[in-house]
Amino acid sequence: MKALYLSDNLELKELEAPQFHEGQALVKLCMAGICNTDLELVKGYMSFEGVLGHEFVGVVEKADDSGWMGKRICGEINFGCGECNYCEGGLSRHCPNRTVLGILDQNGVFAEYTVLPIENLHAVPDSLPDGFAVFVEPLAAALEILEQIKIEPNHKVAVIGDGKLGLLICQVLKLTGCEITLIGKHSRKLSLAKSWSVNAVLLDERPEEKFDAVVEVSGSSSGFDTAMELIKPRGTIILKSTYHGKLGLNAAPIVINEVNIVGSRCGPFTAAIRVLDQKLVDVESLIDTVYPFDQSLKAIEHAKQSNSLKILLDFNV
């Protein structure tokens, strides 16, 4: 099968189809999305070597459990050991022995086939086309914020970073009734946010007011400094970007203002499917370009452009 493989460099090459073990499903890819984490991995984050990709929708081609055969699915990306306290407590995404699809010791989905544990599968309703279902993973990551902290209807919330995840987060948090201000660098993306009734401003034109919560999703350490500048005493900063490098953090203001900093990663798939299916968020406007999988190297280059929106890979053309 063809696969987009990262080692010393990134190349589209021929690999053997993945081996299929007990309790797993062999999935034929329909569509996949390129995430900023993929681009960070290409730069060396996590020292990952293997098939890239973790946002996808596909069809189960083989599975022990025949109920899944032929089903269109998306899949959770953390593969737990199934035996530790985290896995037994339903939180396998924090299993200390986990592998992570296309990120940690596990080949990903930028390939014609992938394998996942049966328990990671989620059926995609017929009403959700592939181009929507491919957003389940990042939408779940956005919803994770609401699993971790309470946003109240009268809160003022700032989102720093107008990338794809930032735009999803704006839409998800807006559902709480709170007032959102998106702080970004790209007029194209800020305009899109404005179309959803989000206050969207350029970084240099950010307001002087303070916010109850600030989501840092810019992927840069300067974004954290901006977050500290914008947060109210006793407010919460959500760190949503995974990236290389250190934050130089002045500890005193965190203590003096009793700021709460919350790291946030993967989220609840079932809720994400429900939110998509109920059309509570607009993902269609987030799609930039759909490339045939054959052109995935070109697609990656496109995704690297800072003003690009979601780049998708289509396996059916």
Place this chain on the structure above:
Amino acid sequence: MKALYLSDNLELKELEAPQFHEGQALVKLCMAGICNTDLELVKGYMSFEGVLGHEFVGVVEKADDSGWMGKRICGEINFGCGECNYCEGGLSRHCPNRTVLGILDQNGVFAEYTVLPIENLHAVPDSLPDGFAVFVEPLAAALEILEQIKIEPNHKVAVIGDGKLGLLICQVLKLTGCEITLIGKHSRKLSLAKSWSVNAVLLDERPEEKFDAVVEVSGSSSGFDTAMELIKPRGTIILKSTYHGKLGLNAAPIVINEVNIVGSRCGPFTAAIRVLDQKLVDVESLIDTVYPFDQSLKAIEHAKQSNSLKILLDFNV
């Protein structure tokens, strides 16, 4: 009056007694405690200039409100503006226009007299001797942790730093029923913690297990690295030290493990008085040496010794 005054250097000098304004009380000092924050201020933290000191017990000598006259009191250290949203919401300790007793634009309590707003006063019950009441402020700071986060009876909690505040925090958190491990550097202090049934270990002999919550109260940036090493996924790190300098923070593990970092400062005085009065914590063992106020420079030098416990200043000898 005599006062311990910090400007370019620290000296015991003669000052005019503080001016007494409407809504304030003039307080004659009985006893005061030296806090690590005082020592940080001497090193240049906050660029403070004025009379040091914020842990104290005294007697009201003058007040508009005659009900307070002659009362023995301790006092909250943040002086709010009384007009902003924080002050109106009962959270004047986060007033953006506040001054802070002996820390920010406000002369402190290492002096024969000090002034405080009436609303900052708390009556000290007769059952609490001065040497106990002087612990109300730091005990409130320890209790603040429980105002901010939930510690459950079956949690494992690590406290990094065996200083005076760390020892108070161990005692306060122990009341939740949780299992506490104190990680320190001083056998004298670790022995004291052991006498309270706290697991107390040297830094180099720290356990490999992970903790639900970690309190960083060592006052050093390496303490934060230790906290990150010890915290469970989705666990909470409480930052309790105010000090100069930056933390070099690796952002990725915070995000990946969804760690929660909570800055924590001043706390509830009423609860602290109640806890002391009910003898739920042992402060007597925390007293190292009581110096007459005349010898406060010597007392400060003693407090700087890393194995010292609480150094008190007595104004009545």
